[in-house]
Structures are given as C-alpha cells and as structure tokens.
Amino acid sequence: MLPYLDELKQLNLPSKQYAIFGSGPLAIRGIREARDIDVLVKKDLWDSLAKIYPPNEKGNGLIIGHVEVFSQWEPFDVNVNELIDTAEIIENLPFVRMEYVIEWKKHVGREKDKKDLELIEDYLKSDRTLKDS
Amino acid sequence: MVNMTQGDVLVASMTRPEMLPAMKKASAIVTDEGGVTCHAAIVSRELNIPCVIGTKIATTMIKDGDRVEVNATQGIVRIIK
Numbered sequence: 650m651l652p653y654l655d656e657l658k659q660l661n662l663p664s665k666q667y668a669i670f671g672s673g674p675l676a677i678r679g680i681r682e683a684r685d686i687d688v689l690v691k692k693d694l695w696d697s698l699a700k701i702y703p704p705n706e707k708g709n710g711l712i713i714g715h716v717e718v719f720s721q722w723e724p725f726d727v728n729v730n731e732l733i734d735t736a737e738i739i740e741n742l743p744f745v746r747m748e749y750v751i752e753w754k755k756h757v758g759r760e761k762d763k764k765d766l767e768l769i770e771d772y773l774k775s776d777r778t779l780k781d782s
Numbered sequence: 783m784v785n786m787t788q789g790d791v792l793v794a795s796m797t798r799p800e801m802l803p804a805m806k807k808a809s810a811i812v813t814d815e816g817g818v819t820c821h822a823a824i825v826s827r828e829l830n831i832p833c834v835i836g837t838k839i840a841t842t843m844i845k846d847g848d849r850v851e852v853n854a855t856q857g858i859v860r861i862i863k
Contacts, residue, residue: 650799678825679802738819747828772802773828 651676651683653715666694668736670745677739680772686716695720725753793844797822810852812840812859834859
C-alpha cells in the first residue's frame, strides 16, 4: 500500500523535522495505494537536503530515490511547521494528520482529490450496525 | 482474512494497511503485537472499533471459530467456552 518506507527510513531524517503527506496518510491506513512517498520537511532540513539532492521536474521539490521532499504543501496556507509538529506517529513514522489531508483535498478539488475524499468518507463510514444493536 | 464475516473478531499478530477490508468487518480487533501508534490502534480508533493490542499470545490462544468477549476499555479478551 505504501512502498519505499524502507528507503525513507534509511534516510534517517531527524525526528520532528518532517512528516509524510500527500497520499501517504491514506496508504498507511489502507484507504488506497501510493506510488511513492511525499515528505514535507522544515526549512532547516530542506536547506541541508537541497545541497545534496537534485530538484524534481517542477522545481518545487527534491528527488531522493522514490522519496520526494517538499518544503511547502501548495496551495495550502497552513504553516508547514504546524503540519509537522502535529503529525501523527503511525508505525514509528510521522504522518500529516488526516484532518489536514481532508482540508487540503477539499481546497485543491482536482478529480483525483474528489475521489480520495470519497474513499476517506467511505473509510470513516463503517457499518456499525452490529455494534449499535 | 478472506474468511472474515461481518461482526467477527479479528485476531492477528499485527495489522497492516492491506487488512483494512477485514478490519472494517470486525466487531473488535485483538493483536499480539503493537503499541499505541501501531496500525491497529490508529485505524480502530478512527473506525470506532474496540481494540486490544499487545496481548502477546492472542493468536496462539484463540482459534478460528472461538467465541470471544473483548473489553477494550479494560484491555481484557476472554474466550467464552
């Protein structure tokens, strides 16, 4: 569901300085598969990584194997540090909280984001019939 | 996991994202391993499914078809004879 986690772990990024975002929070839950790992990092870490790793095609991120690193989650006016500081630890890795993922996808509103929102809604809408009875 | 039916208690060593369809059918989840940030703990909390993690022995003590009672508030899993 979420490939290349080992690749990310091998980078040994400093804790509290990064969080997995994009489709990662969906994939770690099993909501849908992710093809790569997008990581949001704080400015200091970005500055040091940018000296080592090449930029991506759009020039807004860095490519480290199958891991793509960003310093902004555009277009989103939530502070990057807040997204990272409030990240949820799942299986020993930090993930941007689902409420931010939902907010971002509503904000962007591309077709694939709308599909993801439906998947998230379906995920959260479990059949509680047996438990409620 | 393919044998899971709605309302079964899911007992596993640990859960993984691929197990989400089975987890959604579960009336409760019990695992051998894991801590408060493990996949089972996160997903069960979000899905409002009772969950007891880190039992160490659930998969060796509980067999397919056993009737079990899960008290997630107290962290107690009981096999009902």
